[in-house]
Amino acid sequence: MPHRLSTDAPDFETRFAQLLTLKREDSVDVDDAVAAIIADVRKRGDAALIELTQKFDRVRLTSDTLAFTEAEIDAAIAEIPPEERSALEHAAARIRAYHERQMPEDSQWTDDAGATLGWRWGPVDAAGLYVPGGLASYPSSVLMNAIPAKVAGVERLVVTAPTPDGKVNPLVLLAARLAGVDRVLRIGGAQAIAALAYGTESVPPVDKITGPGNAYVAAAKRRVFGRVGIDMIAGPSEILVIADEDNDPDWIALDLLSQAEHDESAQSILITTSAPLADAVAGAVAARLETLERRAIAGTSWEANGAIIVARDLGEAAALADQIAAEHLELCVADPQALAANIRHAGAMFLGKWTPEAIGDYIGGPNHVLPTARSARFSSGLSVMDFLKRTTMAQMTPAALSAIGPDAATLARSESLEAHGLSVQARLDLLNR
Amino acid sequence: MPHRLSTDAPDFETRFAQLLTLKREDSVDVDDAVAAIIADVRKRGDAALIELTQKFDRVRLTSDTLAFTEAEIDAAIAEIPPEERSALEHAAARIRAYHERQMPEDSQWTDDAGATLGWRWGPVDAAGLYVPGGLASYPSSVLMNAIPAKVAGVERLVVTAPTPDGKVNPLVLLAARLAGVDRVLRIGGAQAIAALAYGTESVPPVDKITGPGNAYVAAAKRRVFGRVGIDMIAGPSEILVIADEDNDPDWIALDLLSQAEHDESAQSILITTSAPLADAVAGAVAARLETLERRAIAGTSWEANGAIIVARDLGEAAALADQIAAEHLELCVADPQALAANIRHAGAMFLGKWTPEAIGDYIGGPNHVLPTARSARFSSGLSVMDFLKRTTMAQMTPAALSAIGPDAATLARSESLEAHGLSVQARLDLLNR
Numbered sequence: 030m031p032h033r034l035s036t037d038a039p040d041f042e043t044r045f046a047q048l049l050t051l052k053r054e055d056s057v058d059v060d061d062a063v064a065a066i067i068a069d070v071r072k073r074g075d076a077a078l079i080e081l082t083q084k085f086d087r088v089r090l091t092s093d094t095l096a097f098t099e100a101e102i103d104a105a106i107a108e109i110p111p112e113e114r115s116a117l118e119h120a121a122a123r124i125r126a127y128h129e130r131q132m133p134e135d136s137q138w139t140d141d142a143g144a145t146l147g148w149r150w151g152p153v154d155a156a157g158l159y160v161p162g163g164l165a166s167y168p169s170s171v172l173m174n175a176i177p178a179k180v181a182g183v184e185r186l187v188v189t190a191p192t193p194d195g196k197v198n199p200l201v202l203l204a205a206r207l208a209g210v211d212r213v214l215r216i217g218g219a220q221a222i223a224a225l226a227y228g229t230e231s232v233p234p235v236d237k238i239t240g241p242g243n244a245y246v247a248a249a250k251r252r253v254f255g256r257v258g259i260d261m262i263a264g265p266s267e268i269l270v271i272a273d274e275d276n277d278p279d280w281i282a283l284d285l286l287s288q289a290e291h292d293e294s295a296q297s298i299l300i301t302t303s304a305p306l307a308d309a310v311a312g313a314v315a316a317r318l319e320t321l322e323r324r325a326i327a328g329t330s331w332e333a334n335g336a337i338i339v340a341r342d343l344g345e346a347a348a349l350a351d352q353i354a355a356e357h358l359e360l361c362v363a364d365p366q367a368l369a370a371n372i373r374h375a376g377a378m379f380l381g382k383w384t385p386e387a388i389g390d391y392i393g394g395p396n397h398v399l400p401t402a403r404s405a406r407f408s409s410g411l412s413v414m415d416f417l418k419r420t421t422m423a424q425m426t427p428a429a430l431s432a433i434g435p436d437a438a439t440l441a442r443s444e445s446l447e448a449h450g451l452s453v454q455a456r457l458d459l460l461n462r
Numbered sequence: 463m464p465h466r467l468s469t470d471a472p473d474f475e476t477r478f479a480q481l482l483t484l485k486r487e488d489s490v491d492v493d494d495a496v497a498a499i500i501a502d503v504r505k506r507g508d509a510a511l512i513e514l515t516q517k518f519d520r521v522r523l524t525s526d527t528l529a530f531t532e533a534e535i536d537a538a539i540a541e542i543p544p545e546e547r548s549a550l551e552h553a554a555a556r557i558r559a560y561h562e563r564q565m566p567e568d569s570q571w572t573d574d575a576g577a578t579l580g581w582r583w584g585p586v587d588a589a590g591l592y593v594p595g596g597l598a599s600y601p602s603s604v605l606m607n608a609i610p611a612k613v614a615g616v617e618r619l620v621v622t623a624p625t626p627d628g629k630v631n632p633l634v635l636l637a638a639r640l641a642g643v644d645r646v647l648r649i650g651g652a653q654a655i656a657a658l659a660y661g662t663e664s665v666p667p668v669d670k671i672t673g674p675g676n677a678y679v680a681a682a683k684r685r686v687f688g689r690v691g692i693d694m695i696a697g698p699s700e701i702l703v704i705a706d707e708d709n710d711p712d713w714i715a716l717d718l719l720s721q722a723e724h725d726e727s728a729q730s731i732l733i734t735t736s737a738p739l740a741d742a743v744a745g746a747v748a749a750r751l752e753t754l755e756r757r758a759i760a761g762t763s764w765e766a767n768g769a770i771i772v773a774r775d776l777g778e779a780a781a782l783a784d785q786i787a788a789e790h791l792e793l794c795v796a797d798p799q800a801l802a803a804n805i806r807h808a809g810a811m812f813l814g815k816w817t818p819e820a821i822g823d824y825i826g827g828p829n830h831v832l833p834t835a836r837s838a839r840f841s842s843g844l845s846v847m848d849f850l851k852r853t854t855m856a857q858m859t860p861a862a863l864s865a866i867g868p869d870a871a872t873l874a875r876s877e878s879l880e881a882h883g884l885s886v887q888a889r890l891d892l893l894n895r
Binding site: 112113115116117119120123126127130131133136138140144145146148149151153154167168169200236237251254255257258261262277279280283284286287289290291317321322323327365366369373374375376377378379380381382383384385386387388389390391392393394395396399400402404405406407408409410412414418419420421422423424425426427429430433434435436437439440441443444445446447448449450451452453455456 | 545546548549550552553556559560563564566569571573577578579581582584586587600601602633669670684687688690691694695710712713716717719720722723724750754755756760798799802806807808809810811812813814815816817818819820821822823824825826827828829832833835837838839840841842843845847851852853854855856857858859860862863866867868869870872873874876877878879880881882883884885886888889892
């Protein structure tokens with residue numbers, strides 16, 4: 030049974046607090062192991078990368094076979110059914126169209142003092158995108174990471190995709206090609222992150238690393254942060270559905286299960302103003318769990334982390350949603366825009382019952398790399414901004430320096446930074462001569 | 463003697479590479495100590511905070527005296543000379559005006575398929591700003607951190623400012639008040655970061671922590687990253703000046719020294735197309751070092767980390783500047799806009815000889831919290847964006863779902879995520895009935 034709460038129960042606050050702090054992931058401490066792997070790759074380069082890949086992925090590579098050749102990619106792609114190819118192309122086009130609108134503008138103006146100020150955006154030179162191997166090797170994630178980078182104008186784009194036992198998902202290679210990735214490397218784990226951050230003989234270093242991964246990958250990203258930029262550290266997926274009484278319980282059940290099937294640590298929560306719907310959804314989830322392919326995973330997630338909360342009204346639901354700050358927030362209510370305006374924290378919102386969250390995973394347009402574990406309180410999903418950086422600009426004239434320089438010199442002196450003050454004063458002295 | 467390089471010397475590449483990888487900071491490993499401090503504050507709250515403050519800052523606090531009272535702030539501010547007060551107000555107004563232009567816009571549109579897409583920006587609920595104690599307790603940094611947060615719309619703003627031996631800089635308190643800070647706490651170090659991230663009985667937790675600090679503060683910020691948002695991990699300050707022959711060597715010398723005086727680990731580099739200017743600047747720096755108040759610090763920084771590079775032309779200088787990716791880049795050349803257009807990586811640019819970098823530290827308008835240690839390759843200075851997060855929005859109609867849903871279902875099946883596919887298919891089935 031998932032957690033079942035009602036806001037009018039006397040123990041609600043306590044149980045809701047427990048739900049928010051539910052420990053969903055074993056925090057295995059892999060930090061020492063990861064530090065050793067990074068040090069090894071920094072020291073021995075390709076040789077370490079090849080040994081570690083043989084050890085962890087049971088694949089024997091050489092410096093020459095670290096990367097897929099174009100011919101290998103062609104051959105893999107040729108196997109893909111046309112329907113899947115066309116769906117991926119459709120998704121790529123929609124994701125690109127959405128992200129193209131995110132490009133920020135440069136700005137420059139001259140203010141009253143005569144100072145010309147502004148800023149300028151520019152892409153990072155090179156980015157590395159981590160694609161997990163095995164179960165979670167998703168072509169959709171390749172599109173979601175690579176397309177914003179390309180839209181931002183990143184010149185060199187590298188994918189690392191481990192191939193455990195030599196297996197690769199051809200759709201991952203197709204997604205990389207559709208997105209304009211320059212090179213796909215058969216490496217993974219902390220060793221891939223180390224190679225991207227520090228470079229080896231065969232892997233030039235990049236400036237920014239993005240993409241999901243396991244505990245080793247997450248620990249490695251945290252360690253190389255500062256040497257290169259990283260995106261967020263992703264935790265298990267989450268969905269919060271807010272639903273009024275006018276909903277098909279089976280649709281809501283499937284939406285909840287579409288997160289639960291990702292991972293036993295995933296979390297699916299329903300908040301509804303209708304107790305009958307709460308019961309009906311619980312029943313519908315149980316029914317779907319009878320036959321779902323990934324029922325073992327989804328069932329465990331739903332039992333351990335799932336929750337159904339009955340709220341008095343949508344105002345109360347909105348307040349709870351802000352505390353949950355969900356990665357995905359579905360608003361299956363009559364006026365979803367009005368409810369959305371009342372909620373501050375969520376990674377992505379899906380408005381109305383015709384917008385199942387899965388649309389956003391693949392083809393809606395917005396990015397599916399989103400802040401988890403309540404981090405939507407302070408962070409955003411992946412976007413072109415992650416692959417851009419801003420340079421601020423300032424240009425004084427003699428008149429502008431005369432107008433604002435004396436106060437700068439005063440502040441420099443107050444901070445006991447004499448040379449700061451003198452660097453302004455020397456110029457003012459010439460003007461005042 | 464600082465490093466002296468010339469691009470036409472045969473060993474230039476080697477020596478330039480050495481300069482880029484110069485180890486300027488002792489990487490003291492304080493991680494275990496910091497982990498223990500954070501665990502202690504999480505476990506014992508105020509009691510730990512008070513004990514640690516007594517131990518490190520030699521100040522005896524209680525839960526009631528953790529924060530400055532309004533009366534204490536009033537009294538401290540009353541001592542400030544009017545000239546300094548007015549300079550700080552002038553700076554605050556200019557910084558506010560610059561950052562107000564950074565507010566990004568929300569967006570919403572309906573595409574050809576009938577899908578309504580967009581995004582919405584909103585502020586974090588609460589932010590904590592770390593202000594170092596002692597030498598580096600700069601009121602200007604309070605403005606640079608707090609004003610962007612206020613402009614972003616952050617409701618609750620807390621400053622932590624340790625008061626070693628009970629000493630506080632009144633200008634820090636004034637800057638906090640001018641910027642609209644709600645509360646100033648007399649705590650510092652890793653214990654302050656822990657309190658801001660996890661909360662104690664007297665310190666409510668925040669969502670985002672920014673501000674510079676020592677190795678303990680940096681390690682603590684790295685550790686709490688994910689629980690809360692953090693800004694970059696700041697390293698020692700840097701300046702790169704590119705100058706043509708038509709410059710006053712003393713001005714350039716003062717600009718270089720205004721970084722060198724911050725810290726023995728700071729780095730000041732001049733690239734010039736004029737060998738005579740190179741010699742003249744070297745002489746001017748030596749002359750200024752005779753009398754500069756902070757000559758011990760500035761001298762050590764200049765000897766150990768400073769460099770003068772003679773380049774053949776400005777194109778070559780620009781290419782070197784991109785490799786250095788300096789925090790501060792001053793362009794003392796005849797056409798600084800043209801040179802700026804030719805350089806991709808820098809935290810902040812200061813254009814023309816009338817724009818000493820120190821103007822940007824105090825009053826120019828752009829933020830002075832900037833990426834160090836070559837991280838301008840992939841990151842930006844502090845801005846209102848650091849206190850905002852984006853929620854993406856998507857709303858399908860039945861027609862939109864019919865148009866794009868089938869491809870989403872295809873992709874879900876290709877990723878073996880059955881419930882994802884079914885959540886779309888169940889809706890399509892109703893429409894196709």
